[in-house]
């Protein structure tokens with residue numbers, strides 16, 4: 607078992623694309639670290655550098671305290687699980703599992719024990735004599751995992767290992783994988799672009815964008831205290847509302863004005879970071895922090911927005927309501943809703959709220975929404991950084 611430490615790790619392809627900017631990241635021994643970011647953000651490149659499949663153009667990699675920056679992949683004591691499984695089609699499952707051990711000249715007895723143990727753990731004993739083409743996607747995924755397990759490596763590196771599976775199987779495999787990782791206690795770096803996987807699987811999550819590490823923290827940290835608007839908008843579904851607003855503290859009671867609606871802001875939510883007063887801000891507000899005025903349990907703080915529900919999506923456990931402020935058309939189906947002068951810029955004037963499934967809100971309804979102002983977050987409109 608071993609931790610992984612990346613120091614100023616960087617990658618530039620062909621002297622052209624800077625795929626990864628100098629990045630510091632420490633994965634603790636036994637930890638499951640999720641690396642998440644949109645497509646092209648450099649996740650695979652980071653993972654392949656840790657594996658030794660891609661040469662770093664800067665910085666260093668340590669696994670278990672040993673500097674492996676220039677070590678050959680096979681001597682790094684890691685096992686990688688790929689999105690396309692990478693199984694040998696002509697080999698039986700049993701031989702796919704044992705292959706990595708046989709090429710390392712591990713004793714036959716040990717190989718048999720480890721294959722049997724891994725197959726039992728993954729529930730693939732009945733499949734041992736089949737070939738990959740005789741397996742479903744989920745079964746292939748298990749075999750790919752098994753092949754990593756039998757190696758008993760210092761770390762697992764997984765690159766979107768579940769993305770070829772259908773939604774239901776993905777959820778099941780996600781849980782199986784976490785249980786397995788906990789049982790084995792093997793340090794794991796898990797790459798995904800799926801924020802639900804990241805939030806549910808990671809002990810900690812590292813967010814990449816354009817090759818730059820944005821933030822590292824527990825799922826809870828990232829969700830509640832995103833360091834910038836990118837992280838705020840990337841994690842959570844529906845995404846956090848990010849609305850242009852004006853923050854003012856000069857009148858004694860701090861307020862923020864969003865599309866003409868003035869909301870009072872609790873003192874401890876007001877950024878202490880220097881800035882003008884009033885100042886332009888981006889207001890971050892989670893959909894679940896917006897409640898229906900007629901059924902809210904929030905104290906009547908006067909933090910209200912009202913508008914037209916132009917789209918209502920039923921998710922099952924709850925209902926997502928897309929609200930437009932200042933809409934004048936009562937029938938969004940026939941006439942495109944008109945938005946008042948205020949809030950016509952960008953996505954301003956639109957708020958996504960998440961209500962309880964018992965809501966009676968229907969498309970076309972006008973309604974008042976109360977904001978849980980304890981959950982307001984402000985971002986700098988220029989840099990996108992959270993204002994502290």
Ligand SMILES: Nc1ncnc2c1ncn2[C@@H]1O[C@H](COP(=O)(O)OP(=O)(O)O)[C@@H](O)[C@H]1O
Pocket residue numbers: 619620623624625643644645646647648649650651652
């Ligand atoms: N072999 C390569 N040669 C040149 N550029 C590459 C190569 N592999 C990836 N890139 C570029 O590096 C960036 C990061 O890619 P990648 O690490 O695959 O991102 P992700 O896994 O997050 O989708 C992208 O801009 C991609 O086009």
Ligand SMILES: [Mg+2]
Pocket residue numbers: 649650651
């Ligand atoms: Mg990738």
